Amino acid sequence: MARPGTDAQPLRVTIIGSGPAAFYAAEHLLKREGLVVEIDMFDRLPTPFGLVRGGVAPDHQKIKSVAAAFDKVAAHPRFRFYGYVEFGKDVTVADLREHYHQIVYATGAQTDRRMGIPGEDLQGSHPATEFVAWYNGHPDFQDSRFDLQQERVAVVGVGNVAVDVARILCRTPEELAATDISDQALEALSRSRVKEVYMLGRRGPAQAAFTNPEIKELGELPGADIAVLPEEVELDALSREALEKSQDRATLKKVEILQEYARRQPSGKPRRLVIRFLVSPVELIGDAVGHVVAMRLVKNELRATPAGTLQPKPTDRFEELPVGLVFRSVGYRGVPLPGVPFNESWGVIPNDKGRVLDPDPQRPLVGEYCTGWIKRGPTGVIGTNKPDAGETVASMVEDLARGAVLTPSHPGAQAAEALIRQRQPNFISYADWRRLNDLEATRGRAAGRPRVKFTRVPEILAALGRA
Amino acid sequence: MNIASLLATKSRRPITIRPEQAVREAVQLLATHNIGALIVANEADAPVGIISERDIVREASRNEQVFGRPVSEIMTRDVITGVPEDDLASVANVMTEKRIRHVPVMDKGRLVGIVSIGDVVKAQRDQYRGEVETLETQILADKA
Numbered sequence: 001m002a003r004p005g006t007d008a009q010p011l012r013v014t015i016i017g018s019g020p021a022a023f024y025a026a027e028h029l030l031k032r033e034g035l036v037v038e039i040d041m042f043d044r045l046p047t048p049f050g051l052v053r054g055g056v057a058p059d060h061q062k063i064k065s066v067a068a069a070f071d072k073v074a075a076h077p078r079f080r081f082y083g084y085v086e087f088g089k090d091v092t093v094a095d096l097r098e099h100y101h102q103i104v105y106a107t108g109a110q111t112d113r114r115m116g117i118p119g120e121d122l123q124g125s126h127p128a129t130e131f132v133a134w135y136n137g138h139p140d141f142q143d144s145r146f147d148l149q150q151e152r153v154a155v156v157g158v159g160n161v162a163v164d165v166a167r168i169l170c171r172t173p174e175e176l177a178a179t180d181i182s183d184q185a186l187e188a189l190s191r192s193r194v195k196e197v198y199m200l201g202r203r204g205p206a207q208a209a210f211t212n213p214e215i216k217e218l219g220e221l222p223g224a225d226i227a228v229l230p231e232e233v234e235l236d237a238l239s240r241e242a243l244e245k246s247q248d249r250a251t252l253k254k255v256e257i258l259q260e261y262a263r264r265q266p267s268g269k270p271r272r273l274v275i276r277f278l279v280s281p282v283e284l285i286g287d288a289v290g291h292v293v294a295m296r297l298v299k300n301e302l303r304a305t306p307a308g309t310l311q312p313k314p315t316d317r318f319e320e321l322p323v324g325l326v327f328r329s330v331g332y333r334g335v336p337l338p339g340v341p342f343n344e345s346w347g348v349i350p351n352d353k354g355r356v357l358d359p360d361p362q363r364p365l366v367g368e369y370c371t372g373w374i375k376r377g378p379t380g381v382i383g384t385n386k387p388d389a390g391e392t393v394a395s396m397v398e399d400l401a402r403g404a405v406l407t408p409s410h411p412g413a414q415a416a417e418a419l420i421r422q423r424q425p426n427f428i429s430y431a432d433w434r435r436l437n438d439l440e441a442t443r444g445r446a447a448g449r450p451r452v453k454f455t456r457v458p459e460i461l462a463a464l465g466r467a
Numbered sequence: 468m469n470i471a472s473l474l475a476t477k478s479r480r481p482i483t484i485r486p487e488q489a490v491r492e493a494v495q496l497l498a499t500h501n502i503g504a505l506i507v508a509n510e511a512d513a514p515v516g517i518i519s520e521r522d523i524v525r526e527a528s529r530n531e532q533v534f535g536r537p538v539s540e541i542m543t544r545d546v547i548t549g550v551p552e553d554d555l556a557s558v559a560n561v562m563t564e565k566r567i568r569h570v571p572v573m574d575k576g577r578l579v580g581i582v583s584i585g586d587v588v589k590a591q592r593d594q595y596r597g598e599v600e601t602l603e604t605q606i607l608a609d610k611a
Binding site: 065068069207242246248306308309311345348350352362375378380381382388391 | 468470473474476478480548550551553554556558561564570593594597599600605608609
């Protein structure tokens, strides 16, 4: 049989997921010289773009502008989007093997890591990702409720999601109204009685994951004074030594910014954002009806691993922080896909440069690949997924050259569409999404906002005349 | 970025050799797998040392009989190991300072992988490329 990848027999690729990793993989494939490839991209949601739509904070519209680059990819005549089609439910890996030469999993890290402490499941304690998905209008989370009548909130973690959550909690209603935050979240946050937000880092200021632009933004909020405890941003001997050796400018600057915050006096803004370092929650304390009322923290010291990383070691000093609402943001992990190998301890698909590995005997599965967070874990910025997808696509092209691809019995675009039509007649095409996008933008213009999102699936289908 | 995310994309178990095996076998394994070092592990699969191409070349230059000798005679016993939570930057620093090119990674006492200087360079390159890509996209959006 002739090798696919020609006009007569295009290489048929399906990509599961439609976030940045998925679109970068599609872009790399479509740009390959001498390769004729057809891409069908699936998403279980009716709308594309993954965390660009559902994760990136609504007050960071500039970061969302990467979607324009994805539109260009989607405009390619050999690209198709099938939204509202769920892998494992509407289509299975067995179906895909009959319709495509190669399958790429780009499903990201859809769940949060747990803290593993008593009281974690008390009322008022939530994964930060749930709050993010809710305020971004993700259809799966529109029934979530957060008690914003509480005055004191803890956000556990100092990564970019923790920073987003803390910042959104501190935004004024006027600021939020200028974003594309969901209507429901806009209303709830406008009535918020939150006065104090605590962001908790387990390591010191020199190890904090947030970037300098992120931490600067927190110091310039119109509605909240920032506070840092001077003793917590004073570098310990190990951090000082490591920084003197590395002379890392970004870290030096970060510490400088935080030390400046420690010298600030409150200016009387309605809210206060307190960044704490070297503390870890060890227990959430509840009241008689099971609602969180406080958090027990242990103070940490830093110790170096043999490879030189400074890690927190708990001391015997504790404190209690009264809080009525807790968001945990201590890391994310992938979710296993039906019929696809999974490494439970790392929360990723086991792979070798993007080739999915059969766990035993650790040989690549023919025609199956992964890219993005489900491949390497949740690290990096949006653009990090581009070189990462490049590596996966290089593996795909190498395997194609060796003839190591699936041998589908129905390798045609029509056959695939017929299957999808049968399994999910309400699938959303890219043209449908562009119409929806225009409708959202029109609603936004009327309200002086970047867009007003449709946040529930029936609402989306109705807007497209599919009631 | 930590070492776990770097190991995730090279999920295969690291190639090991037993201390009593001959250096000749180590040479073959290095060539077959196209790698620069082997972890030397005992019967319990616990690392007891590391043997690199440089160790072998150094020894071979003064003793051509080395290929028949056991690995344990020329391996490095004092091995710096990492954990999946180690920061990429720390591992890069320790490799540069101690002039080592391979760091075995242990998770709860179990060998889970090996990080080479090539892996570190690639991870750092991709990290910078990603940041540049994101910044460029935003600058272009500003102009649009």
